[in-house]
Amino acid sequence: MGRISKLQDILNEKLDTRTAWQKVKLARMIERPTSLDYIEKIFDNFMEFHGDRYFGDDPSIVGGIALLDGEPVTVVGQQKGRNTKENIERNFGMPEPEGYRKSLRLMKQAEKFNRPIICFVDTPGAFCGMEAEERGQGEAIASNLMEMFNLKVPIISIVIGEGGSGGALAFAVANSVWMLENSVYSILSPEGFAGILWRDGSKAEQAAEVMKCTAKDLKYYGVIEKVLKEPQGGAHKDLAKMAALMKSELVESIGIFKKYTTQELLDQRYDKFRKIGKYKE
Numbered sequence: 001m002g003r004i005s006k007l008q009d010i011l012n013e014k015l016d017t018r019t020a021w022q023k024v025k026l027a028r029m030i031e032r033p034t035s036l037d038y039i040e041k042i043f044d045n046f047m048e049f050h051g052d053r054y055f056g057d058d059p060s061i062v063g064g065i066a067l068l069d070g071e072p073v074t075v076v077g078q079q080k081g082r083n084t085k086e087n088i089e090r091n092f093g094m095p096e097p098e099g100y101r102k103s104l105r106l107m108k109q110a111e112k113f114n115r116p117i118i119c120f121v122d123t124p125g126a127f128c129g130m131e132a133e134e135r136g137q138g139e140a141i142a143s144n145l146m147e148m149f150n151l152k153v154p155i156i157s158i159v160i161g162e163g164g165s166g167g168a169l170a171f172a173v174a175n176s177v178w179m180l181e182n183s184v185y186s187i188l189s190p191e192g193f194a195g196i197l198w199r200d201g202s203k204a205e206q207a208a209e210v211m212k213c214t215a216k217d218l219k220y221y222g223v224i225e226k227v228l229k230e231p232q233g234g235a236h237k238d239l240a241k242m243a244a245l246m247k248s249e250l251v252e253s254i255g256i257f258k259k260y261t262t263q264e265l266l267d268q269r270y271d272k273f274r275k276i277g278k279y280k281e
Contacts, residue, residue: 035077041243058099074110077120126167148173154257
């Protein structure tokens, strides 16, 4: 079966003719399924929690407890809107400090009750408004990065759309990071990259190719562990099929991680990120 799976992966790569920029545009589509769409399809009895216990609640972050194949898990996701009104309410999926603090609160709760953590990543980046900086945006993201390394439960993070900058990484310090086939994950947007490198944001298409931000590229370089094949035309064409595949992979992987000792789990997560810098020639 392993050999067949490998051959299928090679075939899928050959059939994948979309450019990096085309995938960026697909990842940003308003029709693309959101975290709540997947949560509804994959989990049972999802109970959402609110507030960071410091300042307030951030609607761009959804999180709570749910059942995955009958087993309790904690689910946290970055949430975009499905239309303009919802996008304004959700701040276009750009979390503020209280969003990161809420997510960390839920992750620490998961550790206390020995629940695996599943994160959905979908953000153009953390909100960069003055009020967010005044409330400690940088510190909130840094705390997530630091604390997630030491959580004593399995963590799986899935990039379902855009994975932008530290705002995305604050949800992706995980034992295993996956990406949907047409999602992107990068240090900043192609427009921002082009503006910095060439002082010309219109060169975003060229920047997307240089950045190696696609799932295929990041799997090759060892930044992520798994690419989830999307239905023909994209995940929005068949949400049920995409969610079913995701659920199957989650059940299998969490079952494997549950067999690890606490120290093995921590060591595996640490070693994973130590290896990322060793790029292939």
